[in-house]
Amino acid sequence: MRIDLHTHSTASDGTEPPSGVVESAARAGLDVVALTDHDTTSGWVEALAAGERLGVRVVPGMEVSCLVRGVSVHLLSYWQDPADAALGGMLDASRTSRRTRARRMVERLTADTGLRWDDVLEHVHGQATIGRPHIADALVAAGIVGDRDEAFATLLSGSSPYFVPHTAPDPLEAITLVRAAGGVPVLAHPAASKRGSCVGDAEVEAMVESGLAGLEVDHRDHSDAERRHLRDLARSLDLLVTGSSDYHGTGKRNLLGENTTDPEVLEQLHARAGAGGGAPASTGGEVRGA
Template sequence: MPHAPVVAGEADLHTHSTVSDGTEAPAVLLRQAARAGLWGVALTDHDSTSGWAEASAAVAETGVALIPGMELSTREGYTSVHMLAYLIDPLDEALLAETSRIRESRLARAEAIVRRIGRDYALTWDDVLAQTVEGTTIGRPHIADALVARGHVATRSAAFDGILHPRAGYAQPHYAPDPLTGVRLIRAAGGVPVLAHPGTRGAERVVPPERLAQLVDAGLFGLEVDHPENREDAKPRLRELAVRFGLQVTGSSDYHGSGKPNRLGECRTAPEVVEQIIAEGRGSAPVLP
């Protein structure tokens, strides 16, 4: 039976904790959501649900509802495409196998990048590990933090604009399924898929309608239009596509704690859209105060 609690306010449906590349533990994240006046928050760490238990335990203390989620890595050619997956079954075998493969590839990629950087800068794998906690999905943000700690750059953002930018020559891709496979995996795991920040490259780089139609046929629920990194020129096009394909529009901050300038709750999802996500989710249930 679908879950249908009354959603009493807006939610921020895209956040990260120390389980992936955020700087705050899941419980701390929920406390921050309470301070931001949010009704609910979705924890969407990269390719992992490991933070769900701690976040769930903080619901009663904070009074903030939790929408369990994940940000699934997918890839379209050479372009990284992220898919938000809400209310999935965290024990779904196919999804577990795929996320395990992605995390292993992320780890191998990170080690290779550090080896390359280490030829030109004082940086070791131990420096990167020092920026993580047990169980962290290690990625480029942790390399960025290690570069900051070493004094090579001032901030994580500066690292991505410089040493970790593709033009610097140290980068390489990691394995990820294509977006169509990602949507199918999420739906098969009882989840609700939303295309994350699809306007970061501008109006001319928004997903083509023919490709979007395939994702919709596979079960895509919505587009994350209200996101601080979507370019303003792309948002009207995204809203047009949402109407054309009958997709819902979500809003989220993509909060990473101090890892990004994004402010928790600066972009939010309307209660009626959150209710629809909850009604469609079959793999897990929201955790309510």
């Protein structure tokens, strides 16, 4: 069984609609795929329907953007209740901050590049969470940079004069809310040093005390040495180990199924979800962020 627990659609910063991600997963020979868009569950209904049609098990999830001591932390959450008020309120605040931050960055870019806010909105689908990838796509379309990678390495990097920080919850708060909503939290690409600063082992240990269930170890942004360290850390803290692609369609070079999760780990994660395994296939109510 081939399982990929980290993908993105046009509900956030991927380039394929939720159903398209599931269709691509089927073509890639995946048996299970998780849809984990940034700070939103708006793609769940479409993805789950596509999974039923194609015979692919869809794990409803999300990637929560967090910050601790100025370091970006991404938390994968699976099977959380999409109608949970406390978690939904936190996500609403994060999406508002992202949109405000994106607009301010575009304002800084306009004078030097001519990029406009309307240019960015052309690359945002529906109620997608707006972020730097959408600005990157607009820069590519305008011929200012060659691709997303170049945009993030130059104009949109953290050291760029155009960069604007955004507010995000502390990961301990996010983990607590995810758990309270019946979800299972896994720390995404925790040692991806090529992306910038990473949290230390002590901070991961604090997350475990708040309810962290696993570490995403097998990820293309982790070196062999980083993977070995994370496996040792997971073993010492009794955490589950996952692997995934972090697929974004054509937005990144990541390929579906390039890293996978053991079937036994998936079932252990599911067993730790809230009553009934979190949100049912019908989503059990309103999908936050839709």
